Amino acid sequence: MVDSPDQSAPETGGVFEWVEEQIEQRDNWARRRRKGIPTDKGLLVIACMDERIPVEDALGISLGDAHVFRNAGGKVTDDVIRSVALSTHFFEATEIIVVNHTDCGMMSAPDDAVVDGLEAATDERLDEIDLNPALPSLSIGEASIADWISMTDDIDEACQTQIDYLKDHPLIPDEVTVHGYVYEVESGALRRPGERVAEQINTRVSE
Template identity: 30%
Template structure:
């Protein structure tokens, strides 16, 4: 029985090309520059490139809005204690869909595209990015499993200029 799913051939071919020059085999998986980044899933963001990093330098966690939610906190705690993370950057971005729309507006868009009522799905809209990043940074700094020695900063990434603005 053939278990291949049609529609991924281009990506599998790209992966074979990537594997021909793959150089990270045997990598130990720690963050060699001691960095963890929480940022948005937005495809305009290159987390390593925007910080001058390369594969192996940092742990990257992405979700809508770049929030420090329960799962992101879990990743940060594991990073700090098991993967040599000693600096954490929380980086939402400009023109983010979850920060520039109300939950009602996003649901209206989803309803129109899906043809079903999506009001049951919480979308975690952000009403004030600067306040939210300060809250998330405080949440990390105050967590009992994140030592005071870990540096935690909050930034806003501008998707039009590529620049970071330090918020806290």
């Protein structure tokens, strides 16, 4: 689990030093929060929970490099902001990357249709249920259940909107960089939001 330049002991001499280094690395890994050790790359990733999105592979990162927050749609909710605020202010995160993706399940139906479907499946009215039983004092106030579901019409627009929102949020330090990408499940590659290359190369009109 813990990365090391060389996982094998030296052929001659220096074994004591090698063992001590391994012990120290394991201790740092196990107690990195207590020791104030930040993520290896000072990175926080917000991504969809979809099982097709290989976040680490897509970004070229490894275990230990980043805080990774995944939810349905890779949405920047208030709970995401809570985690981002903690990561940037107390765990030295200096970079945020949003990863949305094509063929997202959060684009499969209108908000109201999902609400109706959940109510039919559970035989419950969602507006009569505490959304977070562990914190019953929290509520969505006057917002609609459809807003809580938060389906998406255009994944590129949603990604860019979330980038802009994070950049302007008062709880996120100005010096933290924010970027976002759309992961194409059909190609297995990231692209910048709004840059649908297929649309540009498969039409007669070109720029």
